[in-house]
Amino acid sequence: MDGGRTAPLPPGVNVAPEMGDIMPPVKAKKGFIGFLRRNPTIAIGGFLVLLMVFVAVFAPYLAHRDPTALAPALRTREPSAQFWFGTDMLGRDVYSRVLHGARVSLTVGFSVAFCASVIGLAIGLVSGFIRLADSIIMRFMDGMMSIPPILLAIALMALTRGSVGNVVLAITIAEIPRVSRLVRGVVLSLREQPYVDAAVASGTRTPMIILRHILPNTLAPLTVQATYICASAMITEAILSFIGAGTPPIIPSWGNIMAEGRALWQVKPYIVFFPAVFLSITVLAVNLLGDGLRDALDPRMAKRL
Amino acid sequence: MSQPLLQVNDLKKHFPIKAGFLGGTTGYVYAVDGVSFDIAKGETLSLVGESGCGKSTVGKALLRLFPLTAGQVVLGGDRIDDMPNGTLRPLRRKMQVVFQDPFSSLNPRMRVRDILAEPIRNFGLAKDAADLEKRLEGLMDKVRLPRDAINRWPHEFSGGQRQRIGIARALAGEPDLIICDEAVSALDVSVKAQIVNLLQDLQTELGLAMLFISHDLAIVEHMTHRVAVMYLGKIVEVAPKRSLFGAPKHPYTEALLSAVPVPMPGAARERIILKGDVPSPINPPKGCRFHTRCPYAFDRCRTEEPQLRPVADALEGGHIAACHLHDRPAGENPLSGAKGAQLLAVGSA
Known part of the structure; x- marks a missing residue:
């Protein structure tokens, strides 16, 4: 062959010419602290979420009194040293109730995010890989998405009795279409990636392609989506409880504390104020965490697909 | 020349166009419409043509990345065009591919080691763990990458280095034929030259045949034996380079x-x-x-x-x-x- 080099390199020489300045040492600060410094939104969001988890887990120790204990003599007290957030119309300590409410909110948020992600991932993978299933599943999801999630959740709650488990189930069902669409979209674009073609050409079987090449690359956008679902599930839970279709009144949740305080809003605003602040901070924290993760994991991934 | 390594006869790939509410087929894209050529052992055939003429589709069709519409493909004596996937899988070893984009052709979540080990494991080439290790080191040597780079992630490499990893992956199955689908088009000029030289060295070292799909005629003239020119899904001319x-x-x-x-000032x-x-x-x-x-x-x-006829x-x-x-x-x-x-x-x- 003219013009081409024919002799193989001598045995000792096995480094490409452009490898001279190969791989300079990574300058950015390594370790966990460095990661947090580079991603302040994750640091702030993560801190607030952890704080809320702490509050929820240790609510019985942090609370002053039983959140369900009635004290008719101490109704609608203003916030004070004894009752930090005041008391409601039945004399229950709002501070204790708000702390215990964090348990419901976080349980619902995390459970919905987890369940919707797992089920949505499975559905998305199936419809991304099987054309026939895709056209059926996606039309069904389109139908579900045409109903507002809240309305769907209310309708589902109307079919059962109020309990935290049923709230999780109802919101999960309402959130699944969003996850499965995202996963399907990601799977369809990953299937076209040259490295998937190369894997097929080098004899990898389809189950291994999914496990090794598709799934790991789906997890980053899915994690981001899961945080948004967590935040929106907490809001949906609060709405359901507020209108009396969610958590039963016996269990304090931010939604039903606000619902009970609604009648007294103009004279005793603090009953609504404190659970609302906690809900806002938690949702904000989870969203910040999601934004931070999105930027850290894949800057190109859109917030919603 | 005895039996050619790869024989392609009247290869066709038509993509259906789906439209409308029920997704009915309203027409076809005749991406590849009756293409025939053969490649001898150790030979480089270049497939050239402008964008959209179907040259990449030919490459993907030969690799059976999608079912073919029509035509025969014979690789080393076996007809692979209508072979079921299970029977084809062990034969895939003989024909490997290097893609254009060095960034999307490596899975970002796999270390170089796992990327290179995948074909070796799939085709059961390594006898044991030590043999696998030896093969991996051999691959890194072949593409002139330092051996200790094998535990790194793809994003730690430059475009040219990634393309070397892609070539190493193609070599992992010990193929007879490598399809280079615009393998150097995305690289800048100096790196391009190095990769072209590497491909030529490997071809001489290992006696590889190559299907070099490209639109860069200067590179094609440098490294090919024969050239096939494609226009709109058909081959219009095949000839020795000179x-x-x-x-x-x-x-x-x-x-x-x-x-x-x-490349000469004033020359028009x-x-x-x-x-x-x-x-x-x-x-x-x-x-x-x-x-x-x-x-x-x-x-x-x-x-x-007009039909393809000797001139x-x-x-x-x-x-x-x-x-x-x-x-x-x-x-x-x-x-x-x-x-x-x-x-x-x-x-x-």
């Missing part, structure tokens, strides 16, 4: 060659500017597909499709072209003789 670059026998090839810049060359765009492969022209843009087209070209007055033997001009007397054939020779002198000047 014969094709020296005296093209198809008007499209002639125009294509005239577009290659001359008669440019053949083709009129219009490539017609749509959904509705290709009747007759010769090139007649809508051909400067020499006459009546017969609009009705009758009498080519520079070297084995030169075939699909053009009606060669049925005319030499005086009326603008492509007769060595007229195109002036177009040459790419790189070798």
Whole structure:
């Protein structure tokens, strides 16, 4: 062959010419602290979420009194040293109730995010890989998405009795279409990636392609989506409880504390104020965490697909 | 030349166009429409043509990345075009691929070690863990990457280094044929030269055959043995390198060659500017597909499709072209003789 080099390199020489300045040492600060410094939104969001988890887990120790204990003599007290957030119309300590409410909110948020992600991932993978299933599943999801999630959740709650488990189930069902669409979209674009073609050409079987090449690359956008679902599930839970279709009144949740305080809003605003602040901070924290993760994991991934 | 390594006969790939509410098929994209060629052991055949002419589809079809519409593909004596996937899987080892984009051709979530080990494990080539290790080191040596880079992630490498990893992966299965789908097009010039030289070295070392899909005629002239020119899903000319670059026998090839810049200041060359765009492969022209843009087209070209036939007055033997001009007397054939020779002198000047 003219013009081409024919002799193989001598045995000792096995480094490409452009490898001279190969791989300079990574300058950015390594370790966990460095990661947090580079991603302040994750640091702030993560801190607030952890704080809320702490509050929820240790609510019985942090609370002053039983959140369900009635004290008719101490109704609608203003916030004070004894009752930090005041008391409601039945004399229950709002501070204790708000702390215990964090348990419901976080349980619902995390459970919905987890369940919707797992089920949505499975559905998305199936419809991304099987054309026939895709056209059926996606039309069904389109139908579900045409109903507002809240309305769907209310309708589902109307079919059962109020309990935290049923709230999780109802919101999960309402959130699944969003996850499965995202996963399907990601799977369809990953299937076209040259490295998937190369894997097929080098004899990898389809189950291994999914496990090794598709799934790991789906997890980053899915994690981001899961945080948004967590935040929106907490809001949906609060709405359901507020209108009396969610958590039963016996269990304090931010939604039903606000619902009970609604009648007294103009004279005793603090009953609504404190659970609302906690809900806002938690949702904000989870969203910040999601934004931070999105930027850290894949800057190109859109917030919603 | 005995039995060729790869024989492709009348390969067709038509993509259905789905439209409407029920997703009915409203037409087809005739991406590859009857392509035949063969590649001998250790030979490089280049497939050239402009964007959208179907050259990459040919590569993917040969790899059976999608089912073929029609045609026969014989690889090392086995007909693989209609072979079920399970039977085909062990044969895939013989034919590997290097893609254009060095960034999307490596899974970002796998270490180099796992990327290279995947074909070795799939084809059961390694006897034990030590053998696997030895093979991995051998692959890194072959593509001139430092051995200790094997535990790194793809994003830690530059484009040229990633392309070396892609080549190493293609070599992992010990193939007889490597399909280079625009393998150097995305690299900058100096890196491109290194990768081209690496491919040539490997070809000599390992006796590989190559299907080199490219639109870069300068690179093609540098590294190929034979060239096949594609236009709108068909091969219009196949010839040994010197014969094709020296005296093209198809008007499209002639125009294509005239577009290659001359690496010499002041040297001008008669440019053949083709009129219009490539017609749509959904509705290709009747007759010769090139007649809508051909400067020499006459009546017969609009009705009758020319077949690939040996050209009498080519520079070297084995030169075939699909053009009606060669049925005319030499005086009326603008492509007769060595007229195109002036177009040459790419790189070798």
